[in-house]
Amino acid sequence: MQINRLFQIIYLLLNKKTITAKELATYFEVSLRTIYRDIELLATAGIPIYTKQGKGGGISLVDTYVLNKSLLSEQEQNEILFALQSLAITQSSETDNVLSKVSTLFNKRHTNWIEVDVSSWGSSIDSKNDFTMIKHAILDGRVLQLTYFNNSGEKSIRKIEPLKLVFKVNAWYLQAFCRIKNDNRTFKLSRMSDISVTEETFLPTVPSSLNTKTSVDQKWMPAQLRISPEGRYRVFDEFKEHEITQNTDQSFTIHTYLPESDWTIQHLLSFGHTLEVISPKKLRRQMQTKLTQMIKIYKNSTIT
Template sequence: MQMNRLFEIVYILLNKKTTTAKELAERFEVSVRTIYRDIDMLSSAGIPVYASQGKGGGISLLDDYVLNKSLLSEEEQNEILFALQSLTVTQNPETDKVLSKLSSLFNKSKTNWIEVDLSPWGSDKNKTCEFTILKNAILNHQIIEFTYFNSSGEKSTRTVEPLKLIFKVHAWYLQGFCLIKNEYRTFKISRMSHVEIMQEFFVDRMSEGFSVDNKEQNYQKWINVQLQIAPQGAYRIFDEFDENEITKNQDGSFMVVTSLPENEWLLHYILSFGTDIEVLAPQNIREMVQDKLEEIIWKYKK
């Protein structure tokens, strides 16, 4: 907070030239003594700020002072602005203020290079609001409660100490300590709803080495599978598999050798390709797909 106030003071002096300690104290809702301490700190940092007494006096910068932008290269200035804009997804009003002021000081127009919308395509529901709630709960160390649907479609109410937001592959996840399960868990944000911040606060008990990958490895067995995917399935292949796992065949189809979790999800994932996919190995997965297809056919023959 103090660093932000110091930056604001310099910005005001660069634009207003002269102001008073009283005006600054009222603006930042601090004491006049605090403002004078800030002025001393700026002066110690090499910024030529001074206070003059009498009529027309006040706090000023030397007339010929210009913020030394040469300390930062053109590339570094751009990186600062781009990094700040990437934080606008957190909807922190201070971020936009600082971004605007730095753009002015660097004499650069604000570049709108990124926008993050957490709602799914075709949806009216904007997940950005929930993202902001989660961000605030993490920063304030407040417990949250929400409704959650797991990968099996089971609905539950969770009470969690939120620790970190993670973007992995194609989705956002919340990492935290689940007070219902009494262990660390990772939750997919798209499966969360009715997120509420509780009044209770928590002390961060984050353990070393906890990650999304570690927890996923603990909960499921992974197997090697060999898939052949028709040319019309190419739009999904390079989104969902590593380039090193893909081989293009002469007929335009693709061979994919990868590792996938051996559970009910795998069967549904394979079927989501429709007729564009064939499981070549392992044999037990081929048989599982055949059984599921026969079950589907039987339903439609009734």
């Protein structure tokens, strides 16, 4: 208890600059004699603490004092603060509280250099709330129930044991054990909806590697794409540098591998007129078929 009280005294002094012995005694519910003994112990330990008598006086620390300066370098202190800043993604009040305390202990201000937001532009706060809900379900070992759309657009209600959140290739995924499929699965957060935490619990055990049906059974095909200069803003976001060749007319030729799924068709169509599939012929025909279906919809439209 005394060690904890000594640490809290230092924190209070760093935060409030000056505080009276009576205020400390009231705060910790101890006697004035105990507080004076604590101050003496801190001074003996080398903490630059001093008292000032009279009006406006009290117990203070030297203004330049930093608690862990002897234990942590400037860079190490910054790394701790930066790591806490990145945890703001969880929208946790505990994180804000810890960050405030550590910033005070290190005598640092204006460290808000990073913000991580899991929601898309224009989306509501629900995406952040879902992320926080999933985080607590993982830590508490609680089963989640949700609606999920797979790669083929099939809708299903799932009960899962959430194990780990993963950020990969510009998207968030949840690794979990699916009670419906009775197997490990990886769920894309953007395809999850109606998420709720159930009363059911499980013992969290994260395997060293969570193989999923998607990663095991997914077939990939080599593909050659051409993207016009108008689509250049997406080229380096979507493809690796070694896959990209810039042509003399400022267009781009892409040599890459794509999954054999309906998702690939939908994704390539999102490039609009800026993208053309050169090969394989099978993928090119699939694009033609999908575009013909889209044109048919608009030709037959009765909307006026």
